[in-house]
Amino acid sequence: MNRRQLIKAGLLLPATSLGAIGAAGVLASAPARAKEFVVTAKPTRLQLLGWDYPHTDVWAYNDQLPGPVISATQGDRVRIRLRNRLDQPSTIHWHGIRLPNAMDGVPGVTQAAVEPGKDFTYEFALPDAGTYWYHPHVATYEQVGRGLFGAIIVQERERVDVDQDLTWAISDIKIDRSGAIAPDFKSLHDAAHAGRLGNVILVNGQRSPATLSVRAGQRVRLRLLNSSSARIYRLKVHGHAPIVAAIDGHPCTPFAMTESILFSPGNRLDLILDCTGAPGQVFQIEDEFFPAMRNVLGLIRYSTRSAQPLRPAFNALPSNTLVEPRLEDAKKVELIVEGGALSNKATREHIWLVNGKGNDHGSHTDSHAKAPEPLYVFEKGCTVRCVIDNRTAWFHPMHFHGVVLRERLPDGSWGPFKDSTLVWPFKKQEIAFVAESHGDWMIHCHVSEHHHSGLMGTFRVVDLC
Numbered sequence: 001m002n003r004r005q006l007i008k009a010g011l012l013l014p015a016t017s018l019g020a021i022g023a024a025g026v027l028a029s030a031p032a033r034a035k036e037f038v039v040t041a042k043p044t045r046l047q048l049l050g051w052d053y054p055h056t057d058v059w060a061y062n063d064q065l066p067g068p069v070i071s072a073t074q075g076d077r078v079r080i081r082l083r084n085r086l087d088q089p090s091t092i093h094w095h096g097i098r099l100p101n102a103m104d105g106v107p108g109v110t111q112a113a114v115e116p117g118k119d120f121t122y123e124f125a126l127p128d129a130g131t132y133w134y135h136p137h138v139a140t141y142e143q144v145g146r147g148l149f150g151a152i153i154v155q156e157r158e159r160v161d162v163d164q165d166l167t168w169a170i171s172d173i174k175i176d177r178s179g180a181i182a183p184d185f186k187s188l189h190d191a192a193h194a195g196r197l198g199n200v201i202l203v204n205g206q207r208s209p210a211t212l213s214v215r216a217g218q219r220v221r222l223r224l225l226n227s228s229s230a231r232i233y234r235l236k237v238h239g240h241a242p243i244v245a246a247i248d249g250h251p252c253t254p255f256a257m258t259e260s261i262l263f264s265p266g267n268r269l270d271l272i273l274d275c276t277g278a279p280g281q282v283f284q285i286e287d288e289f290f291p292a293m294r295n296v297l298g299l300i301r302y303s304t305r306s307a308q309p310l311r312p313a314f315n316a317l318p319s320n321t322l323v324e325p326r327l328e329d330a331k332k333v334e335l336i337v338e339g340g341a342l343s344n345k346a347t348r349e350h351i352w353l354v355n356g357k358g359n360d361h362g363s364h365t366d367s368h369a370k371a372p373e374p375l376y377v378f379e380k381g382c383t384v385r386c387v388i389d390n391r392t393a394w395f396h397p398m399h400f401h402g403v404v405l406r407e408r409l410p411d412g413s414w415g416p417f418k419d420s421t422l423v424w425p426f427k428k429q430e431i432a433f434v435a436e437s438h439g440d441w442m443i444h445c446h447v448s449e450h451h452h453s454g455l456m457g458t459f460r461v462v463d464l465c
């Protein structure tokens with residue numbers, strides 16, 4: 001008998017059920033009461049651009065942009081009530097969190113959309129420490145674009161020794177002279193090209209650059225989140241070589257960021273920054289995706305106080321208990337993406353094609369009800385190897401719900417765990433993941449205008465029969 005047959009015969013537990021036992025163990029030892037949060041999605045008016053500019057009408061959670069931080073400790077249970085006070089349906093998706101399918105927040109797939117004036121309560125455990133985020137999964141291009149998103153910070157059980165632990169949500173916004181958000185969210189042009197790019201970059205809802213105030217010698221944990229609809233950044237921290245400690249929430253083998261790093265919509269990066277500069281110095285954190293059009297996202301500003309002693313070299317964050325892909329007996333599939341501007345396959349009705357089929361986006365309908373049948377059906381616990389074949393002229397940060405994936409690197413090895421993979425124009429990217437839990441899970445491009453104009457599908461995970 002091979003491993004699969006042993007599992008079927010009930011003689012061997014698949015790695016995933018071991019994972020589930022681990023998670024249940026966490027629940028058993030954690031306090032029974034969930035940590036409670038209430039988030040109200042509604043229109044409001046906020047100052048985003050600075051005191052001498054007009055205010056901006058936005059949609060926000062609890063009148064904050066970004067929304068309130070959902071903060072908890074690994075192993076906690078959270079119960080979060082969404083109050084939808086928008087004039088359109090909404091949901092919340094908990095990006096990157098491994099949770100039961102019914103809590104995943106995808107309208108038409110895992111739940112009915114929450115109608116205006118109605119509430120919906122999400123409740124789940126947090127098996128992994130790290131930096132995650134939440135956002136609607138209805139009309140993401142507009143609801144996120146108008147300001148609905150927030151960070152989820154899950155602290156490690158043992159304290160990580162830093163002087164400051166900060167989160168920067170980086171987003172861009174398309175705004176006119178009067179400070180109003182440009183209303184053309186359904187632009188077919190944006191959907192078929194690189195998505196909607198804003199003309200102002202915000203850090204935590206304020207026009208960049210943001211200031212990181214430090215004292216020489218400090219150690220800072222800087223959690224970066226790309227909550228932009230479409231913009232890919234290439235991050236460069238000048239004068240420092242921060243350690244990349246976690247990617248998409250999950251601790252990785254730490255490495256020094258000596259070069260710039262691509263940072264696509266939905267991604268998170270946890271940097272450990274040792275402040276090796278001198279009192280009074282200022283350094284830039286820059287986006288150099290378009291080398292001729294750089295954006296200063298932040299300034300590292302050293303106070304004039306004398307330096308405190310530097311800490312010894314950073315080790316690593318305690319790792320999360322993730323399920324390792326078993327590559328030998330993996331199921332192999334392909335995900336072929338076609339269409340977009342410059343392609344003769346794109347039409348007004350079907351801008352993007354996934355495995356040869358266009359999703360009718362019905363001029364940007366906002367649920368996923370029109371998503372076709374699952375692209376794949378996997379047995380729970382099986383390892384999947386998927387080659388994403390991008391036959392388009394556009395970048396696609398492909399995001400998979402409900403799993404953590406590893407990317408195949410050019411040297412043939414497998415990279416760190418993440419929840420999305422950036423596939424370059426006319427390139428292929430192989431990934432591997434374990435189909436961990438039961439249900440229908442989304443696969444989509446995290447450029448929201450691509451997602452909602454059809455660049456999406458689902459995979460179904462079924463129990464072993």
Ligand code: C2O
Nearest residue numbers: 093095266399442
């Ligand atoms: Cu942030 Cu379906 O994703």
Ligand code: CU
Nearest residue numbers: 094095096401
């Ligand atoms: Cu997600």
Ligand code: CU
Nearest residue numbers: 396445447450
């Ligand atoms: Cu895309």
